[in-house]
Amino acid sequence: MVDGTSGGGVERKRVVIIGGGFAGLNAALDLAKLPLDISLVDRRNHHTFQPLLYQVALAVLSPADIAQPIRSILSKYPNVEVLMDEAVAFHLDQQRVELKTGAQLEYDYLIVATGSTHSYFGHDEWAKLAPGLKTVEDATEIRRRVLLAFELAERQMQETGSHPSLNFVIIGGGPTGVELAGAISDIAKLYMSNNFRHIDPSQAQVLILEGSPNILGMYPDDLQAKAREQLNAIGVKIRVNAHVSDVQPGYVMVGEERINAVVTLWAAGVQASPLGKLLGFETDRKGCVLVDQHLNPPGHPEIFICGDLAHIEQDGKQVPGVAQPAMQMGKYAAKRIARLVAADLGSDGTGKNEPFHYFDKGDMATIGRKAAVANIQWPFKGHWSGFPAWMTWLVVHIFFLIGFRNRLSVFRQWAWTYVTFKDSARLITGSQELPGWNAVETQQLHPDTAPLDLGSPKT
Ligand SMILES: Cc1cc2nc3c(=O)[nH]c(=O)nc-3n(C[C@H](O)[C@H](O)[C@H](O)COP(=O)(O)OP(=O)(O)OC[C@H]3O[C@@H](n4cnc5c(N)ncnc54)[C@H](O)[C@@H]3O)c2cc1C
CATH class of the missing domain: 3.50.50.60 (FAD/NAD(P)-binding domain)
Structure with a gap:
């Protein structure tokens, strides 16, 4: 000290x-x-910019783009010590x-x-099967599972001529669930479309299971509707009032209904x-x-x-x-x-009793690579959706990132990804086991073969 x-x-x-x-x-x-x-x-030794974690989870950004050592952020203040x-x-x-x-x-x-x-609402045993997103480690684990699912499908298709349907199930339709869903859909349909020789990644299905009657429950009704529209447009399916009763390797249960999932992610609570x-x-x-x-x-x-x-x-x-x-x-x-x-120390302490007041500037959530919803409270009030909301989201997130180097790197990476449809952080690190891969029903992926039923989407 x-x-x-x-x-x-x-x-x-x-x-x-x-x-x-x-x-x-x-x-x-x-x-x-x-x-x-x-x-x-x-x-931890680093500060994490959590709003951009999903971009690490879905391989657009690298961990170092959104996390910075706390010690280096505070290094110029000799009166501050940092203890890990x-x-x-x-x-x-x-x-x-x-x-x-x-x-x-x-x-x-x-x-x-x-x-x-x-x-996990008292079901901590689900954590291993359905990782949530809070830390850099969580993000790289999600990245590993999502990318590995495509690799395993490619291998199995090559060896046997069939593979399990690539169903990605996200439990929870708040901002994190919506952002993950949009990003997985982008990976499958845009970024990896010509990277595989045996499978067609764009056949992947993304499903959001939301327990309440609406996704993005904290947003006004018109923005919820816009978000549903934008998710539907990129092929993400949504089921509301869907209470997950069990999470198992390779599937989740909604009441008595079994929904297959090569990867299950938790964004619910x-x-x-x-x-x-x-x-x-x-x-x-x-x-x-x-x-x-x-x-x-x-x-x-x-x-x-x-x-x-x-x-x-x-x-x-x-x-x-x-x-x-x-x-x-x-x-x-x-x-x-x-x-x-x-x-x-003897000053009159003017203002010391001023209470805390939250100054609400608004909320935003992205949906894929060029849409978002924004409930703006400041400097003017407005509900935005689509591309203008996405641009606003982009600017705000660059602005609030800690450190000039990170801002520059994120800006450069986004511009590159946007223009070239190439993400540069598509790395699988760690284990090559995917929990539940062998438990998912295998299905012929032939153009005439319908993908597994993910339940009826809310339109
Ligand atoms: C995936 C995701 C996306 C999000 N997106 C948005 C968004 O778009 N917009 C938005 O406004 N908000 C968003 N949030 C919410 C926002 O990130 C949090 O509200 C915010 O981080 C809370 O700040 P905090 O300082 O309270 O806690 P945190 O930022 O979580 O920091 C807590 C710190 O405490 C440390 N810590 C915990 N326990 C201990 C301990 N026992 N001893 C020592 N250290 C400890 C942790 O390591 C961490 O560094 C998102 C959150 C997540 C997870």
Whole structure:
């Protein structure tokens, strides 16, 4: 831990930040400019730009395009130390955090921003069969499975003249499910169309199973309809009110119905990081900590819960667990700590009681390589879809990527992929086993042969 006093001999305050995601990193970057000693702890050595993970999962971008070492992001601030470690216990009465390696960090102020993780609704055994998308490792595993399915089909077709239908099933029709579906469809129909000699990748089928009555449930009705239209246009099938009751190697069950799947992906549910419960404060049903208007849990003005881990309501609705609120919460916590420290040092502490206010700029989700839906709230209000929404999505995501090198590399990669229909990160790494490959029914892939029934799509 950096040790020191401010110029006047007053002991410097120590701030511990757990989590180097959108919230924690934004807090650290703002606090780093102040005379404070800051420790940022993350169990990974990198910050991940999660909104672009699906592009790594579907081979358009490489992991290094969307992730950057936290240590290098904060390298120019000598008052910030970065620890690759994991918070495992909080001793709130002693203002101390315990890390997995046994290290103990004392703090004057604590920011906990450890985000969220997948929820399999009590069926954790499904995780191996239907990976979710949260980390770079998840993305490369999804990439491995999707690409491997085509390779195995090619091999089997060459050897036996038939192969299982290439059915990709995505459980969950939120933004991640929709983005994955669009990208798999693009891979199959556009990027790989002339790469195989025995199979026709464009015969692959992509199905979204959504448990509620609509996909993109948080979007207005007109944008939901546009999203359905755009997905249908690229051949993605959608089934709503479809409650998955089981996930098995090679298939999923919706009630009594078996749906074959060479690859099953999970985009259905999230829950807060377990640290929410570990802190010992009241949590909501997803495990998010209930905080007040200053992002403090009850009775602890020195603790800030930020990002996906925080449950705070505004205008009668919970602030959503997406990137913008997480960044704004991180910045708010930094500002309030700065004001509290200043007040301690004798300033009038003007503004220190200002509450957190989420400034909603809108939401966007892409659908394949040239369509999207955008519910824009700022700088004007509007519902956009199709190509203009996709262009907006592109610009916003380049802008918010951390680091100039990443922005340049992503821009170059997107332009290349868009113009040439070639994706450059189509690598299969790791095992060559695909769970359930041998369990999927084999079907002759002849032009007259209908693909496996994926159920009736909602049009
Ligand atoms: C696939 C995907 C797509 C998304 N797309 C969008 C989008 O298009 N637009 C949008 O606005 N939002 C999107 N989101 C949501 C957005 O990424 C999250 O809301 C945001 O990352 C939350 O920020 P956070 O700082 O709370 O947590 P995170 O960014 O998840 O960061 C949490 C950090 O805490 C670390 N950590 C966890 N536990 C511990 C521990 N015990 N000790 C130490 N460190 C720990 C993790 O390693 C991680 O670095 C998407 C999310 C995903 C998964």
